[in-house]
Amino acid sequence: MTTTVEHPALTPAGLGGLALRNRYAVAPMSRVSARPDGTPTGEMADYYAEFARGGFGLVFSEGTYPDSEASQGYLNQPGLARDEHVAGWRVVTAGVRAAGGRMIAQLMHAGAIAQGHPNTVGPSAVQPRGEKMRAYGGSGPWPVPRELTTAEIDDVIDGFAAAAVRARQAGFDGVEVHAANGYLLDQFLTDYTNHRTDSYGGPVANRIRLTAQVVTAVAEAVPELVTGVRLSQTKVNDFTYRWPGGRADAEVIFAAVAEAGAQYLHIASEGRNWLETAKLADGGTITALARQVTGLPVIANGGMHDLAQAHEVLTGGHADLLSIGHGALANPDLPARVAAAEPLAEFDRAMVSPTVTVANARRWRESRQA
Structure with missing residues (x-):
């Protein structure tokens, strides 16, 4: 008689006070499919609910802008900056919950790499590397951002806290502070984009200060929700960057956000495989x-649809949950497929090309079914 051993990703998990049916999460993926005013649509509600119906225990929203000043990164990006955004998101979260999933709002301030408005801001007046992303409606070089004043930094913090309150009103189970992938909070953390000489610049303990302050403000604004933070070394406009101090920098960064009130850490890979971005010089991850x-739960990202790699990450002490991007787009029912030992479909870049919209992915599926 043969027995089937359950994949560890299918076992229940906890995240703060959140009980999850398994360890699979849909990674936050920008889909630029909201209305021009940032309100989520019915099509977006269907898109998110499909993952929950497919068995994912946790679904992250795409990066959502928290204020109407300078945080919007892309045209047709959803927001949590106004009351009308709350009503739109409430439909989305209700659909995910009805299908047995939980949903966390990721709050993202784009800072210097915003494509959604002409006035960009950052920690310093340093032109971002690379060029705007065509798949998100941009082209050409990034402009030089205006350096934020300390008073404006306070406004940024307040904007995250206010958006967290709207996330609670919209029915989210938690809030993730997006401090990864080259956006504003990561710009403060990155040495070459932060030339400040005040308490937000210089050593890594200063450069992580804004992220820590935002985490605290969010946790205090919505104590009944799970508060987490997403961090990365790589960026949408710089795939090779690593924290210059290696392990020492990482220890300072992780300790700071934990002390600030984060209940989990989500370590992103920005389109790279976990093995490529997670390895430290001493062989650890x-x-x-x-x-x-x-001592907090950690979510790993990057190629986690690979069953062997996912098994090693969970059983080898590397992480507690797995977030999946492209693999989830190709397999919105991935957990159900894994449970049934069914093969997974390969990701096709045509799903996000020439644009990353939900409508483009739907057309791709319809063409495959024709």
Whole structure:
């Protein structure tokens, strides 16, 4: 008689006070499919609910802008900056919950790499590397941002806290502070984009200060929700960057956000495989280090649809949950497929080309079914 051993990703998990049916999460993926005013649509509600129906225990929203000043990154990006955004998101979260899933709002301030408005801001007046992303409606070089004043930094913090309150009103189960992938909070953390000489610049303990302050403000604004933070070394406009101090920098960063009130850490890979971005010079992994330093649950990202890699990450002490991007787009029912030992479909880049919209992915599926 043969027995089937359940994949560890299918076992229940906890995240703060949140009980999850498994360890699979849909990674936050920008889809630029909201109305021009930032309100989520019915099509977006269907898109998110499909993942929950497919068995994902946790669904992250795409990066959502928290205020109407300078945080919007892309045209047709959803927001949590106004009351009308709350009503739109409430339909989305209700659909996910009805299908047995939980949903966390990711709050994102784009800062210097915003494509959604002409006036960009950052920690310093440093032109971002690379060029705007065509798949998100941009082209050409990034402009030089205006350096934020300390008073404006306070406004940024307040904007995250206010958006967290709207996330609660919209029915989200938690809030994730997006401090990864080259957006504003990561710009403060990155040495070459932060030339400040005040308490937000210089050593890594200063450069992580704004992220920590935002985490605290969010946790205090919505204590009944789970508060987490997403961090990365790589960026949408710089795939090769690593924290210059390696392990030492990582220890300072992880300790700071944990002390600030984060209940989990989500370590992103920005389109790279986990093995490519997680390895430290001493042979350890950055995700395992995050667990060791903080004692908090850690979510790993990057190629986690690979069953063997996912097994190693979970059983080898590297992370507690897995977030999946492209693999989830190709397999919105991935957990159900894994449970049934069914093969997974390969991701096709045509799903997000020439644009990353939900409508483009729907057309791709319809063409495959024709």
